[in-house]
Amino acid sequence: MEAVKSAARLSDTSRERLHVLLNYALAILTFIGLAIMVVIRQQRALAFDEIWLRSSIIQRAFVTTVTVSFIALIGSLVLGLVFYFFSISRVRYLRAFTDVFTEVIYGTPLLVMIFMMGYVFRASFNIAGPETFGLVGLTIYITPYMTNIFRAAFSSIPEGQYQAMDLFGFTTFQRYRYIIIPQVIRALMAPLMNNFSLIIKGSALLHIVGTREIYYELFALSNTTGRNIETFFIMWLLYLMITLPLSRIIQFVEKRWST
Amino acid sequence: MNIDIQGLRHEYDVEVLKDLTITLKDVSSIALIGVSGSGKSTLLRLLSGIEKPTTGTVRVNGTNINERAYKERVGFVFQDHNLFPHLTLERNITLILEETRNIPKSEAKNIARQNLEALQLADQMHKLPKHVSGGQAQRASIARALALNPEVIFLDEPTASLDPILTHEVLMAVKKLRDLGKDFVFATHVISFVKDFADYVIFMEHGAIVEHGPPSIMDAPTTRAMRNYMDKVH
Numbered sequence: 485m486e487a488v489k490s491a492a493r494l495s496d497t498s499r500e501r502l503h504v505l506l507n508y509a510l511a512i513l514t515f516i517g518l519a520i521m522v523v524i525r526q527q528r529a530l531a532f533d534e535i536w537l538r539s540s541i542i543q544r545a546f547v548t549t550v551t552v553s554f555i556a557l558i559g560s561l562v563l564g565l566v567f568y569f570f571s572i573s574r575v576r577y578l579r580a581f582t583d584v585f586t587e588v589i590y591g592t593p594l595l596v597m598i599f600m601m602g603y604v605f606r607a608s609f610n611i612a613g614p615e616t617f618g619l620v621g622l623t624i625y626i627t628p629y630m631t632n633i634f635r636a637a638f639s640s641i642p643e644g645q646y647q648a649m650d651l652f653g654f655t656t657f658q659r660y661r662y663i664i665i666p667q668v669i670r671a672l673m674a675p676l677m678n679n680f681s682l683i684i685k686g687s688a689l690l691h692i693v694g695t696r697e698i699y700y701e702l703f704a705l706s707n708t709t710g711r712n713i714e715t716f717f718i719m720w721l722l723y724l725m726i727t728l729p730l731s732r733i734i735q736f737v738e739k740r741w742s743t
Numbered sequence: 744m745n746i747d748i749q750g751l752r753h754e755y756d757v758e759v760l761k762d763l764t765i766t767l768k769d770v771s772s773i774a775l776i777g778v779s780g781s782g783k784s785t786l787l788r789l790l791s792g793i794e795k796p797t798t799g800t801v802r803v804n805g806t807n808i809n810e811r812a813y814k815e816r817v818g819f820v821f822q823d824h825n826l827f828p829h830l831t832l833e834r835n836i837t838l839i840l841e842e843t844r845n846i847p848k849s850e851a852k853n854i855a856r857q858n859l860e861a862l863q864l865a866d867q868m869h870k871l872p873k874h875v876s877g878g879q880a881q882r883a884s885i886a887r888a889l890a891l892n893p894e895v896i897f898l899d900e901p902t903a904s905l906d907p908i909l910t911h912e913v914l915m916a917v918k919k920l921r922d923l924g925k926d927f928v929f930a931t932h933v934i935s936f937v938k939d940f941a942d943y944v945i946f947m948e949h950g951a952i953v954e955h956g957p958p959s960i961m962d963a964p965t966t967r968a969m970r971n972y973m974d975k976v977h
């Protein structure tokens with residue numbers, strides 16, 4: 485009797501899963517259909533041959549976007565964690581510094597930030613090119629958002645768990661390794677995805693400091709080839725090629741690391 | 744167990760325990776009663792070594808609670824179980840055995856299993872705390888305390904977050920502690936349980952011990968504070 489019931493439940497869940505899958509397939513088809521319609525309704529036929537000739541440029545741009553986004557991600561994660569520790573530090577100055585920093589960043593549009601770093605700051609501290617300074621601008625811009633998600637993640641662990649860790653005599657290493665980090669990572673993953681999409685979108689603005697990323701190169705291609713419909717289509721797909729797999733990876737890491 | 748408390752004070756922003764002195768010999772289960780805010784949880788945290796007292800000395804079975812190894816010899820059951828939410832019931836126990844008691848993996852598994860079975864949780868042990876009932880989680884936290892083979896187990900209102908049926912279930916688990924020959928100190932408002940299972944009762948108010956003695960003192964309180972309290976909980 486139990487076995488029959490659980491078999492029935494099993495087929496229920498697999499049917500449920502099939503439904504979810506079907507609906508996702510339908511939703512994806514809707515978007516592909518929309519894309520096809522847009523293509524068909526164009527005044528002239530699409531031609532990609534000229535663009536294919538320059539596919540190495542596109543590849544390089546793709547790699548550049550991925551690289552700068554990754555650097556900004558890692559950089560802002562590290563800085564965000566540092567500022568989180570500043571914000572809970574006993575040193576008053578560090579807390580004040582974090583507050584002022586956060587206010588300044590929140591009050592600055594990303595475009596202005598990249599401009600300021602890439603041209604103004606770079607002129608005062610002439611140690612690297614505008615591209616590097618622009619990337620630093622992007623990284624710094626994302627940092628307070630990273631601090632926020634660290635704060636939320638760390639405060640998701642209630643006081644009672646620290647008491648339990650005290651009681652059982654965990655070392656600092658054991659606390660972080662087995663209790664704090666697994667839970668922080670779990671709480672971090674979903675908002676991290678949001679921040680990464682902020683970074684990807686932000687990386688397109690790096691063209692103003694001359695970074696040859698996707699937007700920069702594809703925009704240039706649309707001018708040189710005159711094929712702007714095609715190039716913008718490719719541009720869009722390239723960004724999706726980065727963000728869609730990434731959300732999968734994050735889900736995987738979340739499952740893998742949270743125990 | 745023997746408990747010897749001399750001039751124990753504890754303060755946060757204000758003084759919450761005021762100069763407690765009491766000596767108890769050969770008692771196996773002590774009940775702490777008193778209204779919320781009277782200092783029961785604080786006293787339990789100090790007795791278990793989770794927090795250090797502001798001043799005063801406490802010896803449990805002859806050992807000063809300030810000694811480093813003392814905490815390893817006690818168990819604690821929190822009001823809200825405080826199981827680690829990302830670990831299964833079993834892992835909640837094996838992690839502590841492996842990491843803080845240096846017990847090999849396979850042996851830790853055995854100990855966890857035995858203790859979870861003793862509390863009727865054999866079929867739940869691979870679940871996360873959020874996937875079992877509040878009563879089961881609380882029993883798992885009793886199993887966790889037991890697994891460390893402590894001399895004394897402290898329980899801080901283990902049933903306060905539970906409905907009456909689950910309360911009964913958890914109190915039966917506490918009774919099991921007695922059957923297993925464990926000594927325990929518990930805070931609770933369930934007076935019938937105190938009458939059945941405590942050897943000794945301590946009534947607290949405003950961070951002080953107002954009355955103490957065998958459970959029969961609850962039938963004839965000598966102070967107004969305790970009389971009021973008994974009227975309220977009955």
Ligand SMILES: Nc1ncnc2c1ncn2[C@@H]1O[C@H](COP(=O)(O)OP(=O)(O)O)[C@@H](O)[C@H]1O
Binds near residue numbers: 759780784
């Ligand atoms: N961590 C703490 N920080 C500050 N005050 C506290 C803390 N814990 C308890 N108190 C205070 O100490 C008093 C006694 O609390 P507690 O020991 O929890 O009493 P009970 O368990 O009897 O309800 C209360 O007034 C409470 O507000």
Ligand SMILES: [Mg+2]
Binds near residue numbers: 780783784785899900
């Ligand atoms: Mg309490």
